[in-house]
Amino acid sequence: MDIYSSLVVIHILGTILGVGGATFIEIFLTKSLRDGKVDATEGGFLKITFIIVRIGLVLSLFSGIGFLLLYKFSDQAFRIYNPVLWAKLSIIAVIIINALLLQAHKISLYWGSSLSLVSWYFAFIIGALSQGPFIFYSYTDIIIPYILSMIVGAFVLERIRIFFKKTTQ
Amino acid sequence: MTKLIILVTIHIFLLLTAGMFLYSFILILLNKKGTNKKSLLRRSVPAFLAILISYFIGIIYLSPYYLGKEGFITDASINANIPQLVFIRELLLIPLVILAFFVMISVWKYGNKVNEYVKYKASLLTLSLITLFVTTILVFLGIFIP
Numbered sequence: 001m002d003i004y005s006s007l008v009v010i011h012i013l014g015t016i017l018g019v020g021g022a023t024f025i026e027i028f029l030t031k032s033l034r035d036g037k038v039d040a041t042e043g044g045f046l047k048i049t050f051i052i053v054r055i056g057l058v059l060s061l062f063s064g065i066g067f068l069l070l071y072k073f074s075d076q077a078f079r080i081y082n083p084v085l086w087a088k089l090s091i092i093a094v095i096i097i098n099a100l101l102l103q104a105h106k107i108s109l110y111w112g113s114s115l116s117l118v119s120w121y122f123a124f125i126i127g128a129l130s131q132g133p134f135i136f137y138s139y140t141d142i143i144i145p146y147i148l149s150m151i152v153g154a155f156v157l158e159r160i161r162i163f164f165k166k167t168t169q
Numbered sequence: 170m171t172k173l174i175i176l177v178t179i180h181i182f183l184l185l186t187a188g189m190f191l192y193s194f195i196l197i198l199l200n201k202k203g204t205n206k207k208s209l210l211r212r213s214v215p216a217f218l219a220i221l222i223s224y225f226i227g228i229i230y231l232s233p234y235y236l237g238k239e240g241f242i243t244d245a246s247i248n249a250n251i252p253q254l255v256f257i258r259e260l261l262l263i264p265l266v267i268l269a270f271f272v273m274i275s276v277w278k279y280g281n282k283v284n285e286y287v288k289y290k291a292s293l294l295t296l297s298l299i300t301l302f303v304t305t306i307l308v309f310l311g312i313f314i315p
Contacts, residue, residue: 058189065185068312073174080312096192103199 007066014059015124018095021053022120026113026157034164053120057095060123064092084135087142088126095119114154122146176230181311183223184304187269190216191301194272198283198294206280213276213297217269220304224266227259254314261307268300 001009028049032042071079079085098115101107107115126142194212197204275293276283283290 061189062182062185065181065308065312069178069181072312073177100192100195100199103196105201 007063011063014056017056019120019124021049022117024049030161083139087139091119091123118150118153180223180226183219184308187216187219188304195297203284209276209280213273217273220269224262258310265303
């Protein structure tokens, strides 16, 4: 297996762990918060899932930087200046900063969970389609739908939480 | 050329590794339940070592520029900006090593008091955030300039 294929495998693995982990954090949170509090068992599951997401982030970051270095060394520097790549990097930066804000309790669950989930799915979609139609998109073509999805996502996730809370009572 | 590629790759990945340890360090510091000296040391020591080794590798791979050799990027418009950027990056590497060292030594000496003194925790957090920010900038500068 050559370097490029290895990087693709690691990057996909990282994305699977990140997207899957972020999805399961939402599922566990919705299930846990039905009674208004997170007990020890539920907290344990959440903790493990957070670790999985962080492993996914590390794998994605390392392989992502690996791709950039590979482009640089193989005289494909033009790929580094692609706005789609910059949009993806901005979304990854949001994931990283959001995790810090959540840990410091400086962001509400309403925005924090949406930022995490929507960002991971957007990064995954951009990555999956970046060799296809997305290659010609501008930075704002991606960031504006991303911000809108985040606002809608926050509202939808909150409604889901309220719905499951009501059905439990 | 291959030797240079390997050196640059190791240099960038070491900085990225340092960034990961610093990020983990900050996450632990932000934990509301508190933390202990051992967990902080387990992250600050590798971060400092990674930055230090990366700095020395940086010196080795940056040296060809001062000998007048060509960079990896062959685009003339990009090459025109290289000397200035290389100079800035090299300047940024020195305070980064000092910052990482200061964070590590501070944890080493006063790490067991981190939960008692809020101001100490806040200053440690600020320092590590600055270190992480500079590390991230250096990773990206390392990709955009040879």
